[in-house]
Amino acid sequence: MSGAQKMLLNLSDVRLSFAGNTVLDHVSFGVAGGSIASLIGPNGAGKTSLFNCITGFYRPQSGSITLGGEELLRRKPHRVTQMGIARTFQNLRLFREMSVLENVMAGQHCRTRAGAISAVLRLPSQQREEREIRKASEECLDFVGILDEADRIATTLAYGHQRRVEIARALATQPKLLLLDEPAAGLNAGEKATLIDLIRRIRDERGVAVLLIEHDMGLVMKVSERISVLDHGAMISEGRPDEIRADPKVIEAYLGQDEAEELL
Template sequence: MSLVSIENVTLQFGGLKAVDNVSFTIEKGKIIGLVGPNGAGKTSMFNIITGFYKPSKGNIIFDGNNIVRKKPSKITELGMARTFQNIRLFPSLTVLENVMSGMHSKTRQGYLGAIFRTPAQRREEELIKTVAESAMEFVGVSDYANRQAKNLPYGLQRKVEIARALASQPKLLLLDEPAAGLNKSEREELILLIKRIHKEYDLTIFIIEHDIGLVSKLADNVTVLDYGKKIADGSPEEVFQNQLVIEAYLGKEDDE
């Protein structure tokens, strides 16, 4: 069963088609990879799915809802959470405060509750803190709860961003180049963490990456873009032996 259905999506900037009539599905309960060389349209597609870009044509159906015209905040409320290739934490807030901010879309108490500290507001705040602490413990950053995010090493900041996404209690977790900037050991830790999230949170996960080695270790299914077009779709074994994919990454040999 598909959780997300991308239907004939095109994104055009003037005469340039960043995404050209692309269709694929994100199956519920699976880890799905979207790969391609630089400039293939991966980030554009990611931003379309999360509502940051509006496609020129086509539909995105998420959990039965057409989300093409919805704002990113509304899409988050429906159960979609994302990380960013360039980490976007609140640098002067603590790790705990950053992760608690992931629950913002789930809060129900308004500013009056915050001003008058109503019992309902206090209960909600306790719940948010409990969820955030659980997410921090899961990814391994609990020891840094009271440290400002800007003072953490890059690899830990990446984990904090993932914890914040988990705190929103999503149906779909989208990871934008999660291995970017990580060293070899951090990359291996990330692979294990994503596998644990998939299993223990029972989450559908969508990853965009140029690192096909990482995707091949994680994904159940892979879609490949090149110059905005879909050129392959299938299991990692099938996709990474596809001649079109090999040529997209390595170039086409000149005829003798």
């Protein structure tokens, strides 16, 4: 099934090293349009580094990263977002002292234009744009199910809801691909079930491809169509959940780790 689908995101031969330490070793990898994929691997395997390369925060020494055929490498993070990749962070990175709605409105920034002069003069075009930003942001909050908390200060929300604000904020950038860095970390079983449902709805209802890094194997196996396994900066396996579960290389990589039991 994978061969026929056109890849939305494509990484080929990406190599990243810091001060002589190889973090990513000739990684090639792809995410198909409209799919849900996961990136797993033991701690320190380089998963978040890979996310940072895709989103322009790190600059790989060599290789190529394309989105829909367009080269992303050497582009600044805000340009990558503008091109259609949104992300959430492993540790919550909400804007403090700002309301939930204002946080989500940040995502609309790269889809709008008005500057300081039109704001001071309150030009009709600026007023219209402000209404559109608000409407689009409220729609994203409604989609993740926390519209009724729009006016609260974001960092005062329950932890699980703060995670949803981050997802809503990323969705507000109108991405083609959404990168979720450990979205289930710190969530309880009920919240995890809601998250699985939300990830599926993001793909089904909005047509956004999702790539997640996640340690919770139960969640990964349930939600992913494709799984890629990173170990010591190298891609060691790629396939459907049942294939990954049976791959001896994956089991070996996880040996001695808590995740191994979970996987087997």
